[in-house]
Amino acid sequence: MAVSVPKQAESETTTDRRPSLHERILKDVEGRILSGEWPPGHRIPFEHELTLQYGCSRMTVNKALTDLVKRGLIERRRKSGSYVMYPHTRSAVLEIRDIKSEVEALGLDYGYECLMRTQRKATVSDRLILELRSTDEVLAILARHSAGGQPFCLEERLINLSAVPEAAAESFATSAPGPWLIGRVPWSAAEHKIRAVVADKHTAGLLGLGLGAACLIIERRTRNNGRYVTHVKLTYSGDRHELVAEFAPTRS
Amino acid sequence: MAVSVPKQAESETTTDRRPSLHERILKDVEGRILSGEWPPGHRIPFEHELTLQYGCSRMTVNKALTDLVKRGLIERRRKSGSYVMYPHTRSAVLEIRDIKSEVEALGLDYGYECLMRTQRKATVSDRLILELRSTDEVLAILARHSAGGQPFCLEERLINLSAVPEAAAESFATSAPGPWLIGRVPWSAAEHKIRAVVADKHTAGLLGLGLGAACLIIERRTRNNGRYVTHVKLTYSGDRHELVAEFAPTRS
DNA sequence: CAGTGGTCTAGACCACAGT
DNA sequence: CTGTGGTCTAGACCACTGC
Numbered sequence: 001m002a003v004s005v006p007k008q009a010e011s012e013t014t015t016d017r018r019p020s021l022h023e024r025i026l027k028d029v030e031g032r033i034l035s036g037e038w039p040p041g042h043r044i045p046f047e048h049e050l051t052l053q054y055g056c057s058r059m060t061v062n063k064a065l066t067d068l069v070k071r072g073l074i075e076r077r078r079k080s081g082s083y084v085m086y087p088h089t090r091s092a093v094l095e096i097r098d099i100k101s102e103v104e105a106l107g108l109d110y111g112y113e114c115l116m117r118t119q120r121k122a123t124v125s126d127r128l129i130l131e132l133r134s135t136d137e138v139l140a141i142l143a144r145h146s147a148g149g150q151p152f153c154l155e156e157r158l159i160n161l162s163a164v165p166e167a168a169a170e171s172f173a174t175s176a177p178g179p180w181l182i183g184r185v186p187w188s189a190a191e192h193k194i195r196a197v198v199a200d201k202h203t204a205g206l207l208g209l210g211l212g213a214a215c216l217i218i219e220r221r222t223r224n225n226g227r228y229v230t231h232v233k234l235t236y237s238g239d240r241h242e243l244v245a246e247f248a249p250t251r252s
Numbered sequence: 253m254a255v256s257v258p259k260q261a262e263s264e265t266t267t268d269r270r271p272s273l274h275e276r277i278l279k280d281v282e283g284r285i286l287s288g289e290w291p292p293g294h295r296i297p298f299e300h301e302l303t304l305q306y307g308c309s310r311m312t313v314n315k316a317l318t319d320l321v322k323r324g325l326i327e328r329r330r331k332s333g334s335y336v337m338y339p340h341t342r343s344a345v346l347e348i349r350d351i352k353s354e355v356e357a358l359g360l361d362y363g364y365e366c367l368m369r370t371q372r373k374a375t376v377s378d379r380l381i382l383e384l385r386s387t388d389e390v391l392a393i394l395a396r397h398s399a400g401g402q403p404f405c406l407e408e409r410l411i412n413l414s415a416v417p418e419a420a421a422e423s424f425a426t427s428a429p430g431p432w433l434i435g436r437v438p439w440s441a442a443e444h445k446i447r448a449v450v451a452d453k454h455t456a457g458l459l460g461l462g463l464g465a466a467c468l469i470i471e472r473r474t475r476n477n478g479r480y481v482t483h484v485k486l487t488y489s490g491d492r493h494e495l496v497a498e499f500a501p502t503r504s
Numbered sequence: 505c506a507g508t509g510g511t512c513t514a515g516a517c518c519a520c521a522g523t
Numbered sequence: 524c525t526g527t528g529g530t531c532t533a534g535a536c537c538a539c540t541g542c
Contacts, residue, residue: 020530034440035477047509057532059311062509070322079508079540087434092444094346094497182339188286190499192344196448196468196490214466214490216448222499225287238448238466245346247442247474272511299528309513314528331521331527 021056025064033073033084040086044074092245096192096220098179099145099153099234108148114173115206116142119161129221130160130228137161141172144206151207154235163229181222181230189223196238207237214238273308277316285325285336292338296326346497348444348472350431351397351405351486360400366425367458368394371413381473382412382480389413393424396458403459406487415481433474433482441475448490459489466490 019027032038045053050061065082068074076082103110118140122132130138139159145152157177159167164185172180199213207215216236222229271279284290297305302313317334320326328334355362370392374384382390391411397404409429411419416437424432451465459467468488474481 022530034438036438039438040435046507048507057534058509059512059533060531062511063530066510076509077540078510078538079506079542081508087439090348090434090439090442092346092348092442094344094444096342096344182342183292186286186288186291187339187342187499190342190344192346192495192497192499194446194468194495194497195493196466196488198450198464198466198490212450212464214448214450216446216468236448238450241447243444243446245444245446247439247444274511298526300526309515310528311514311531312512314530315511318529328528329521330519330529331523331525333527 021054022060022063022067025050025054025056025061026067029064029068030071030073038084040084042084043081044084046081090247092247094192094243094245096218098182099155099176100179103145103147103152106147111146111149112143112174112176113146114141114143114171116140117172119168126158129231130158132160132162132228137168139167141177143172143176145176152236153241154203154206156233156235158231160227160229163224163227177230178232185222185224185229187222187224187229191221191223193217193219194243199235203235207235209237216241216243218243273306274312274315274319277302277306277308277313278319281316281320282323282325290336292336294336295333296336298333342499344497344499346444346495348470350434351407351428352431355397355399355404358399363398363401364395364426364428365398366393366395366423368392369424371420378410381483382410384412384414384480389420391419393429395424395428397428404488405493406455406458408485408487410483412479412481415476415479429482430484437474437476437481439474439476439481443473443475445469445471446495451487455487459487461489468493468495470495 029038029044038044047058047061047065051058054061065074065076069076073085074082075085100110100112120138120140122130122134122136122138126132126138126140127134127136132138139161141155141157141159143155143157145155155176155178159177159181161168164181166184167177167181170177170180195217197215197217199207199209199211199215201211203209203215204211204213209215216238218234218236219232220234221231281296290296299310299313299317303310306313317326317328321328325337326334327337352362352364372390372392374382374386374388374390378384378390378392379386379388384390391413393407393409393411395407395409397407407428407430411429411433413420416433418436419429419433422429422432447469449467449469451459451461451463451467453463455461455467456463456465461467468490470486470488471484472486473483
């Protein structure tokens, strides 16, 4: 019969045990890396050494170090040890939010209106964008989001009706397709393209901009189960809107 | 004395054991979620049930499910169970690459030239941007990156010399400060702002653009050890450059 | 060959939230 | 009170790799 083992083996800093042990180990090592004490290329202690330092089992140490690998801070090689990674590619987490919450976060009233809604057989352009067969049908929507009574963002959306047939029954007259799709369709991957353009006459008119104004364009194509579900092109007034991205030391 | 336990307890799909067991469990559950078989709100099997299904210990199941929590796919509540998350905020991983590799990835020759380099006591503007004291010194650099002989991107950089005193000895005449900093200064966090503007006369001249061209601006402020290390403003020609972001189901 | 990490086990105790 | 997840242990076997 197995013996009940005392929980804490104690090293020295025995106070606050709110954070779990593997979390504390992770933070300790992370701290030494970020402070520069352990520079890129430095070999961090072996698992069995940390095991002794923290008075815990190898699984616990392993969990912390495995997490650090996922965060891209260290790299581990068998027989050799664990090394602080050289920062090579940096990634930023760009949070693509729901437009309504985006507007409300600015403390403004949100408005939505559907300017156009067409159901059609996929055109050549549609087929290129969503990788469709010519027999597929799509729903094309042009809508405008507003903030505080002013035009905020133009949405040009294409929905693959073969992937989301229920969308055909929705009018999207008073609520945007984005949130509807999010609540209904499981997502697995998406690609984003971000670029700047000068507003053309049509866009400028719909967004209430002067001719020649700069616009920020975000295009997103969402994939699930091996096919593209939807494509959306969002056009923002360039000087009224700013994308903010937080940094993340993600693995790459 | 502990008994050596047979490694595999086998359920049914016993073939390929290249992927580890916890990885297989993770993929299985992930697959059911992404396929829509387990929709948002669905309660996935308890750990002890999966333990039986896969014929493994609870730790192995727990590892898989803990990973799914970190990926934002499920949520776990004690006494209640584990539930498929409703997708609320979606995040995209925006990869901010080194400009040189960016250019070379396009198959073009990369060029760099330093247009201005000033070392000075922090101005009011500098102090606001990097949160400095008035006694701090900064290095200000204006540089141009080119691709295939054409101007590609303008870099306006500010380096906090209190954080990186070694930078004062660098001329940055023939190599960009970005890669130099990356190899030298540990990073912990950064903020990005992305927006579109119309090129002013000066910028248009330096980038070889027509008046009124749209530009994509990326500003990045890098933090380490509680202070800002550097700030950089990159100005790209809007229609020649496109930011690409991959999707990531990161926790939020 | 020997040492490292990768993975797994069969238990255990605890915190917490429903009932 | 009971059942769930959160964490941890003291082992174990294996794959890989540098010597």
